[in-house]
Amino acid sequence: MSAPTLRPPSDPAAPSRPAPTPLRPSGLTWTVLRLHRAALLVWVAALLVAGALMTWLYVIGPDARAAVVPCATPPTDGLPDCATLRAIHTDENYGVGLDLVATALSYLMLPVAAWAGAALIGRELENGTAQLAWTQSVTPVRWLAAKLAVPAVLLTVGTTTAVVLHTVARRDGNGPLAGAWYDPEVYASTGPVTVAYALAGLALGALAGLVLRKALPAAGAAFAVTLALSYLMQALRPSLWPTTTITGRTALDLPPDVLVLEHGVVTSDGRRIGNDLACVGSETQDQIRACMKNSRLSDFWATVHPESHFWPLQLVESGVLLAVAGAAVAVAFTVLRRRTA
Incomplete structure (x- = not known):
């Protein structure tokens, strides 16, 4: 037969200890998240x-x-x-x-x-x-x-x-x-x-x-x-960034990954004309020569932004x-x- 465990009588005057409260997030960060939780949930869902x-x-x-x-x-x-x-x-x-x-x-x-x-x-x-x-x-x-x-x-x-x-x-x-x-x-x-x-x-x-x-x-x-x-x-x-100028017949056949800002020609007297699409549809070298001769052109140029x-x-x-x-x-x-x- 075991002896009963004796406990000292509680002192009614002693201050009672409050029950521990569970830890909860606090601070300004948590306040902002809690106050705007609807926007947060929409953002996460999106x-x-x-x-x-x-x-x-x-x-x-x-x-x-x-x-x-x-x-x-x-x-x-x-x-x-x-x-x-x-x-x-x-x-x-x-x-x-x-x-x-x-x-x-x-x-x-x-x-x-x-x-x-x-x-x-x-x-x-x-x-x-x-x-x-x-x-x-x-x-x-x-x-x-x-x-x-x-x-x-x-x-x-x-x-x-x-x-x-x-x-x-x-x-x-x-x-x-x-x-x-x-x-x-x-x-x-x-x-x-x-x-x-x-x-x-x-x-x-x-x-x-x-x-x-x-x-x-x-x-x-x-x-x-x-x-x-x-x-x-x-x-x-x-x-926002310096452009690249391409001259010669390469300017007539630019790859699709190049952003063309301006396309032009140089006349036989040295004048540079912008946004002139003369001879762009020419496919063969002979067609290009004939177009340049008929249009009195000496060169082509294009201002571009390459993919780089x-x-x-x-x-x-x-x-x-x-x-x-x-x-x-x-x-x-x-x-x-x-x-x-």
Whole structure:
């Protein structure tokens, strides 16, 4: 028989220990994520859908490429039947899928800017949530820094992943199915400019929210400004890097991976005329000589951006966009300090 365990009587005057509370995430980062969890879930869902789509496009890429080979009706000389190839539709699905992803990535900055102006900043200033946080342990500067840093990290990681998957899904060598590197939407969705555009949209949207302090006007202003920035950069893009000038008869037969900015001729008296397509349709050397003689031409030239200029153009444009984002952030902090001083 075991002896009973004796416990000392509890002292009613002794302070009771509170039950331990479970650890929960805290801090400004968690607050931003919790407050904007709906946008976070939409962002994650969009990335998952885009990732699944681009994985499927990568898988069907070889079949799509095989569907655009030369054909004949009826099939002859080893060429497949054209009707059979047209019935596959893999190339159409592949092209439509790539266009859809490219468009979404190219204009990602627009919904990002509208959301940043309306939900991230404008709505909190309009309903007083931000002012309430400032009266507690969070300073306005820390509040804005967290508001910008958390979505900036999520946008950078997610957009970079989407760009990499999109580039892989395009598969080098798919030719007209994947589009030329200089096509506006292809260019804006296959390099670092995609991330830079998203960050610029975030910064401009936050600035609009701080200036206007109302959700809907800030969303509209941010959308309009980022759209104007997109069109401006597209217009300035060819001048962001020095062009290459090709002379001689090579200028008449440029490869499809070259962005032609201007094409012209040199007359027999030495005058250079731009945007003159004389003799472009000539196929043989004799036809070229005859055309040059009849047109009184001495040479041809073309100003182009070869495919090797893709990365220099991307890096310069990304630098410009990040400078815009940095300037917008600096102005946003200046506006915040003046209004809370």
